[in-house]
Amino acid sequence: MTALTLSTSSAATLRADAVVVGLAKGDNGPVLAPGAEAVDAAFDGKLADVLETLGASGAEGEVTKVPAAGGLKAPVVLVTGLGDAPAKGEGYDHEALRRAAGAASRALTGSKKGAFALPVEDAAAVAAVAEGALLGAYSFTAYRNNGDAKKGAADKSAPLAEVAVLGAKPRDKAHKAAAERAQALAAEVNRARDLINTPSNDLTPKSFAAQAQAAGKEHGLKVEVLDEKALKKGGYGGLMGVGQGSENPPRLVKISHTHTKAKKHLALVGKGITYDSGGISLKPAGHNETMKCDMSGAAAVFAAVVTAARLDLPVNVTGWLALAENMPSGSATRPGDVLTMYSGKTVEVLNTDAEGRLVLADAITRASEERPDAIVDVATLTGAMVVALGNRTFGIMANDDAYRTAIHEIAEEVGEESWPMPMPAELRKTLDSPVADLKNIGERMGGGLLAGVFLKEFVGEGIAWAHLDIAGPAFHEGAPYGYTPKGGTGSAVRTLVRLAERTAAGDLL
Ligand code: BES
Ligand code: MN
Ligand code: ZN
Numbered sequence: 001m002t003a004l005t006l007s008t009s010s011a012a013t014l015r016a017d018a019v020v021v022g023l024a025k026g027d028n029g030p031v032l033a034p035g036a037e038a039v040d041a042a043f044d045g046k047l048a049d050v051l052e053t054l055g056a057s058g059a060e061g062e063v064t065k066v067p068a069a070g071g072l073k074a075p076v077v078l079v080t081g082l083g084d085a086p087a088k089g090e091g092y093d094h095e096a097l098r099r100a101a102g103a104a105s106r107a108l109t110g111s112k113k114g115a116f117a118l119p120v121e122d123a124a125a126v127a128a129v130a131e132g133a134l135l136g137a138y139s140f141t142a143y144r145n146n147g148d149a150k151k152g153a154a155d156k157s158a159p160l161a162e163v164a165v166l167g168a169k170p171r172d173k174a175h176k177a178a179a180e181r182a183q184a185l186a187a188e189v190n191r192a193r194d195l196i197n198t199p200s201n202d203l204t205p206k207s208f209a210a211q212a213q214a215a216g217k218e219h220g221l222k223v224e225v226l227d228e229k230a231l232k233k234g235g236y237g238g239l240m241g242v243g244q245g246s247e248n249p250p251r252l253v254k255i256s257h258t259h260t261k262a263k264k265h266l267a268l269v270g271k272g273i274t275y276d277s278g279g280i281s282l283k284p285a286g287h288n289e290t291m292k293c294d295m296s297g298a299a300a301v302f303a304a305v306v307t308a309a310r311l312d313l314p315v316n317v318t319g320w321l322a323l324a325e326n327m328p329s330g331s332a333t334r335p336g337d338v339l340t341m342y343s344g345k346t347v348e349v350l351n352t353d354a355e356g357r358l359v360l361a362d363a364i365t366r367a368s369e370e371r372p373d374a375i376v377d378v379a380t381l382t383g384a385m386v387v388a389l390g391n392r393t394f395g396i397m398a399n400d401d402a403y404r405t406a407i408h409e410i411a412e413e414v415g416e417e418s419w420p421m422p423m424p425a426e427l428r429k430t431l432d433s434p435v436a437d438l439k440n441i442g443e444r445m446g447g448g449l450l451a452g453v454f455l456k457e458f459v460g461e462g463i464a465w466a467h468l469d470i471a472g473p474a475f476h477e478g479a480p481y482g483y484t485p486k487g488g489t490g491s492a493v494r495t496l497v498r499l500a501e502r503t504a505a506g507d508l509l
Pocket of ligand 2: 353
């Protein structure tokens with residue numbers, strides 16, 4: 001875990017492997033961002049000119065390393081692009097700060113300490129720089145022999161070990177709180193990333209549940225696990241139906257953060273398919289290589305609930321992790337089989353690859369029994385949502401327009417891209433089955449919306465509900481950018497944590 005300190009030291013005198021400064025695109029060439037003054041002075045006030053000569057523009061994602069000039073303690077100046085300079089009198093956009101800090105951290109992989117001298121005019125900017133720097137300091141090395149396994153030798157793939165945010169005030173209450181929040185949040189986003197990146201031969205419903213139990217113990221959360229026997233006895237036909245083809249049986253995990261001053265109860269439900277082969281409706285090669293990521297919703301929910309506990313938020317947050325492995329075998333659910341769900345509704349399974357909605361339905365029904373003020377589910381649910389919104393944006397559906405709008409705004413505020421999606425009423429009839437109450441597939445067009453329409457059937461009467469389809473942003477296959485690594489991203493964790501904070505504050509619901 002990368003250490004975080006706030007420091008009032010000068011960027012010129014702090015001992016570090018690199019001092020990080022910001023460069024923005026100005027009207028007449030690149031301009032240094034506030035925070036870089038002491039470093040610029042060591043270059044006789046000519047650092048922006050030097051950078052322009054080197055071809056730097058200040059574009060987002062651009063990272064330039066310059067040998068430090070005399071008078072600087074750090075041997076290297078790392079210049080990170082902030083994009084367009086803000087209008088006069090305005091501060092830097094927080095997401096631009098987060099991404100620039102993240103790109104700098106990635107460029108410092110293998111180093112010990114980075115001193116971040118970026119513009120931090122207030123606590124929110126301190127939070128953005130700290131978050132970006134810590135989220136960028138991530139690498140998944142558990143399966144590499146030259147990684148953690150080989151202790152002693154300097155590990156060139158290890159994340160940046162220490163982040164110092166300069167210009168922030170360690171004695172200021174708001175700055176301190178921002179730093180503490182950033183540290184807990186980043187640690188939990190990185191927990192979600194680790195879970196997502198862990199291959200399915202090691203992350204099974206059982207081992208996932210065990211990790212929830214361990215984290216619960218460490219952070220004071222109550223954890224209850226239903227194993228396959230309990231699920232069968234309890235009538236969880238959705239979870240059992242999806243999991244019955246696998247050697248690794250399903251689990252339903254309830255992980256609860258409670259607070260004596262809580263006035264609201266938020267339930268979070270995560271899709272936790274530890275591997276999605278498609279089942280008997282087997283996915284073709286080319287569609288299954290990344291399907292270890294199909295538990296990203298459950299990972300996000302898990303991480304968010306633990307963060308709520310670490311931050312001691314005055315709200316009750318219950319996480320429900322619907323864990324199963326979707327495999328084909330002689331015991332697997334067949335297309336045409338009818339499942340009796342936990343709610344009592346029957347579902348004709350016509351495509352075993354539409355499994356996420358089945359496990360979620362049981363967990364949503366179970367969550368509804370506790371009459372929370374709201375239920376938010378998170379899932380890598382449909383390829384259709386990826387077609388609609390691309391690889392970086394999650395879709396939001398809800399049974400309440402105001403709630404959907406609020407979540408969209410919260411996501412925007414924390415720097416996660418999302419978009420509100422409709423649930424057209426006419427889609428419902430395409431789920432009618434000739435033999436059961438519902439079938440698990442229907443109209444192909446608008447497949448992401450239809451999945452939402454299916455889930456809505458299982459939400460308890462009068463409970464606000466939203467559905468986040470993170471199939472696009474959950475797993476990043478391209479080159480890393482900003483604070484986003486390759487592989488598991490931890491998508492939705494930051495949105496869920498802010499949602500819990502806003503629910504605690506009582507200005508939602
Ligand atoms: N886990 C997949 C959805 C998915 C696709 C996640 C791409 C991440 C990236 C889901 O279980 C699935 O297979 N959905 C089907 C539904 C269809 C059979 C109605 C899909 O989207 O094709
Ligand atoms: Mn599937
Ligand atoms: Zn799936």
